[in-house]
Amino acid sequence: MTQQGATATLPEPEEAEADFAEAPETGPLRRCLVTREQVAREEALRFVVGPEAKLVFDVAATLPGRGLWLSAKADVIALALKRGVFSRAAKQRVEVPADLAGTVEALLLRRVSELLGLARRGGGAISGFEKAREWLVEGKAGLVVQASDGSVEERARFIGGRAVGVVSPLDAAGLGRIFGREHAVHVVIAPGKLAKMIEVDANRLAGVAGRQTSGHIAPSLNTVEAGLGET
Structure with missing residues (x-):
């Protein structure tokens, strides 16, 4: 895991698509779409694409549908918005709340x-x-x-x-x-x-x-x- 303050080499946005397709939603680990690191499920945030292609934060991680996971960090959320990883991973245009964090x-x-x-x-x-x-x-x-x-x-x-x-x-x-x-x-x-x-x-x-x-x-x-x- 990259320590806070260290310079991290993050994957290109296109790689989020492959991660979304390959990462399983079983076991104790989840792959962050931004960092591509595997993190404990308890340290991650699950999102799903809801009706009308709107992004929904699944706070209890129980909603149906394939999950899009991010590390529970402010800078990761900011970079996810900047890179548009949700739409890339879901392979469709996803409407994301302006103030997602x-x-x-x-x-x-x-x-x-x-x-x-x-x-x-x-x-x-x-x-x-x-x-x-x-x-x-x-x-x-x-x-x-x-x-x-x-x-x-x-x-x-x-x-x-x-x-x-x-x-x-x-x-x-x-x-x-x-x-x-x-x-x-x-x-x-x-x-x-x-x-x-x-x-x-x-x-x-x-x-x-x-x-x-x-x-x-x-x-x-x-x-x-x-x-x-x-x-």
Whole structure:
């Protein structure tokens, strides 16, 4: 995998057509149409050509049709638009949203928010420093979700050096709305499928937004909902 900041020799646009025809949609790896690198399915974005030849971001990777895959990175999406790889790979003219990265980011953030809400309603998530840290100390944490605008020192103190996945897809106000309070900085998700899904989508979101999964200022949920209303 090419490291960020290194100069990469990318394939010519025409090669995307062959990759699309040859790359299988089975197994743990998917081939990125832009870089032609094989990446883990969890680190990639799936698109399909929908009705009227419009490109659709398949956020859950479940829609019918052959998938067109990109690495979940902002610069890869930008280059895909510049090179027109979707139309080339699909061998037809495909209508692509003008703000594709923004659409993908908004849908991923909505999905993460919905998954967090599902975990809360099912009793598989808890918020608040003391209650959440109790789960963490007792080994009941499959994932830690921390507000992106919380104190770095407080977030580190909460983790206490424990080996656990940490993501920060939302700010404190956004997390608070999901957990029925004004603000929420620390959330612990119980081990299981939901924890894994939240971690995967939060990391994909961070890649698309061009930031790390922690230590960043995430958009508020209100901003995302407004953006989706415009798409």
